[in-house]
Amino acid sequence: MLQTVLIVIIFASACYYMGRLAYRNLTSKDCHCGSCGDTALREDIKKT
Amino acid sequence: MKISKVALVGNPNSGKTSVFNLLTGLNQHVGNYPGVTVDKKVGHMTLATDHKVSITDLPGTYSIYPRSDDEQVVIDLLNNPDHPDYPEVIIVVVDSANLEHNLLLFTQIYDLRIPVILALNMSDVAQRRGVEIDKLKLSEMFGGINVIQLNSRKGTGFDDLKKLLLDFKTSDSFYPFYSENSEAVLSNLDDPSAQILETEQRFKKIRKYLNFIEKKSYTASKSLSRKVDKVLIHPIAGYIIFLGILFSIFQTIYSVAEVPMELIDSVFFSSSHWLKEHLPSGVLTNLLAEGIIPGLGGVVIFVPQIALLFLFIVVLEETGYMSRVVFIMDKLMRPFGLNGKSVVPLISGVACAIPAIMATRTIHHWKDRLITIMVTPLMSCSARLPVYTLLIALVIPDVLILEIFNLKGIVLLGLYVLGLVSALLVAGVFKFLLKTDEKSYLVMEMPGYKLPYFKNILYTILEKSSIFVWQAGKIIMAISIILWVLASYGPGNKMEEAVSRVELPNNPTDQDDYESEVNSARLSNSWIGHLGHVIEPGIAPLGYDWKIGISLITSFAAREIFVGSMATIYSVEQDFNDGSSLIERMRSEINPATGLPVYTLASGISLMVFYVFAMQCMSTLAIVYRETKSWKWPFIQTVYMTTLAYLSALLAYNIFN
Structure with a gap:
């Protein structure tokens, strides 16, 4: 039972992560993929 | 003067990035300037135990009169003392072998009245080409500014540069290139004709000054470089x-x-x-x-x-x-x-x-x-x-x-x-x-040939490989989790019913085959199996099965996810005692409808051709949206690339089948 709950949490987190990534990429004017190494930008986002 | 903010400025190909890498090592990160899509590289350097300096690597530019967003960033920053990155000292990196072109930017920066250090980079290349620069005279011509020789390939001159920064002294206020024209041009950056006139005046003066500070002799290296160019840029x-x-x-x-x-x-x-x-x-x-x-x-x-x-x-x-x-x-x-x-x-x-x-x-x-x-x-x-x-x-x-x-x-x-x-x-x-008929010309400076700099190669490989692993890795981990859950569970009792339909082996030696069939039946009736079977008719003409279809969908996030997705799907199906690799498992995959292998020359080439043309990258779409400021162009791009991919893959499959 505990393992099933954990799997549900992990699955939900993975879905949330992918959904957030897609949403940010498709709605923001800034790049969030990280392919260009814009770590500073992501740090700024965290701060704000 | 204890300084804490330094900016690096220089022409493209002046070796500025190598200087930045050598000064900051791996203590650097890339960001964006607010409001514009120009990379901002900032690093840190320790001069003494209690003295750290932040170094901003500004975009390479030939002049402070902007022609692009990158160049605009340079002048916007240097013209605004309230800017958070406004430097206390600017290191102007110049290519010693090409001083005439590089000094244009230097004189412009110097006239902005921000303290400068003139870094004569690529001194080895200059030497090989027979260029000798009188450092002392060059310094005197600008009121005794700090001039330093660097060789970023060998890493020499950097200790002297750090010493200069540690105990920085400003020079006398003497501006031989500053004229009324300069003031007028700087106060109105929207007048290109005035900028051209002012630039020509500067070049005239620079040529005159160079007669005193630079000696050139024809060398074998220059001659060799020209000979090599005759072959490498030959029309055929x-x-x-x-x-x-x-x-x-x-x-x-x-x-x-x-x-x-x-x-x-x-x-x-x-x-x-x-x-x-x-x-x-x-x-x-x-x-x-x-x-x-x-x-x-x-x-x-x-x-x-x-x-x-x-x-x-x-x-x-x-x-x-x-x-x-x-x-x-x-x-x-x-x-x-x-x-x-x-x-x-x-x-x-x-x-x-x-x-x-x-x-x-x-x-x-x-x-x-x-x-x-x-x-x-x-x-x-x-x-x-x-x-x-x-x-x-x-x-x-x-x-x-x-x-x-x-x-x-x-x-x-x-x-x-x-x-x-x-x-x-x-x-x-x-x-x-x-209907574009605008004519434009490529004007570029042909840098001299030089031996690659080992540290730069190492930094680039480390940076690119780690971005590939960490950035793609995070997405792949999330998608692997999602795929595994969707491949391990199914709607209602369908998975169990499918397993019960698999016939038990009569012979114990057939146990492996039985387990393999059970795993296939479970996967085929899982959530992902159902989704895959829904899209399968659309991709079957290209020679793909539903597992490829699922990987095509997940790899829209990034193309390399295709491999991770295939690995996860085939791993769920695999009998764990079977030690075969992903390629071996894929190679033995049989299409139940035809009884033939899924991966043939035809389906493989069709899939490769599909990936040549398909717009399978969410991040690229986001960047196209950002650069075009409209969803119209990313949409058009996705439609034309996907159509091209589908039709080309269909053609390739039918040719090779």
Whole structure:
């Protein structure tokens, strides 16, 4: 039972992560993929 | 004067980035300037135990009179003392072998009245070309400014530079290049004719001054460089040599990367096996051993190839050969409506379409820029390499052509050439549709040939490989989890019902076959199996089964996820005692409808062709939206690329079937 709950949490987190990534990429004017190494930008986002 | 903020300014190709890397090491990060899409590189350097300096590497520019967003950033920052990155000292990095052109920017920066250090970089190249610079006279001409000689390839002169920064002294206020014209131009940056006039006046003065500070003698090195150029940029030999270099690169990628790839594969496989044996059995162990580890392994295995690709790219850049490639490609691209300035973004697209599309900002005409943005994703980027490699290993026989050349390497080169040719043809179509007849010329400085700088190569390979692993790795981990859950559970009792329909073996020796059939039945009736069967009719004409369909969908996030997704799907289905690799499992896959192998030469080539053309990259779409400021162009790009991919894959399948 505990393992099933954990799997549900992990699955939900993975879905949330992918959904957030897609949403940010498709709605923001800034790049969030990280392919260009814009770590500073992501740090700024965290701060704000 | 204790300084804490320094800016690095210099012409493109002045070795500014090498100086920045040597001063900051790995203590650097890349960001964006607010409001514009220009990279902002900031690093830190320790001068003394209690004295740290932040260094901003400003975009390379020939002048402070802006012609592009990159150049605008430089003047916006240097003209605004309230800017958070406004420097206390500017290090102007100049190419000692090309002082006349480089001093233009220096005199302009100097006239802004910000304390400067003039760094005469590439002193070794200047020496080889017989250029001698009188440092003392140069300093005196600008009121005793700090002039320092650097050799970023050997790393000499950097200790002196740090000492200068530690105990920085300003020079006398003496501005020999500043005139009323300069003041007028700086106060109104929108008057190009006044800028041209002022620039010409500066150049006249610079030439006069150079008679006193620079001595030039004709050297064997310069002569050799010219002789080499005669061959490398020859109208016919130039292209043959370039193709030969590309050919050698792809042959090497295949032959050298094989051993480390096999090693990584065995490490991930053993890890999966070890976890399954030593962790308590249960769904969490299954998720780890069947989902996450194989998914990540499917990506990490390609690090040697990605590292090799970037090794070659950076060596070609560092030696100065890439500039020759840009020069010869300019002629090739013009008939297809591509601007001379489109060459750099298109060639950068071989590494990654995102910075390549950002590099189109240097293209002045909007329609030319738009065409370049629209076709750049057709260039085969490094994310396609894992997909190509997997499919080539799967369907292309391991044979030698003329007993030397590996057929697999030839096919890989063919895929890259197909990307380039299609980019040119599509650009021609866009040129016709957008009715662009604007003429523009590529003006570029041909840097001298030089030996590559080892540290730069190392930094680039480390940076690119770690971005590939960490950024793609995070997405692959999330998708592996999602895929594993969707492949391990199904709607209602359908999975159990499907398993009960599998006949029990009569003979104990058939036990393995039975388990394999059970796993297939479970997967086929899982959530992902149902979804796959829904999309299967749409992709069946291309020779794909539902598992490929699922991986096509997940790889829309990023192309390399295709491999991770296949690894996860096949791992869920695999009998864990079976030690076969992903390629072996895929090779033995049989289409239940036809009874024939799924991965044939026809379906493999069809899939490779699909990936050459398909817009399978969410991040590229986001960048196109950001650069065009409209959803119209990313939409058009996705539609035309997907249609092209589908039709070409269909054609390829029918030709080879």
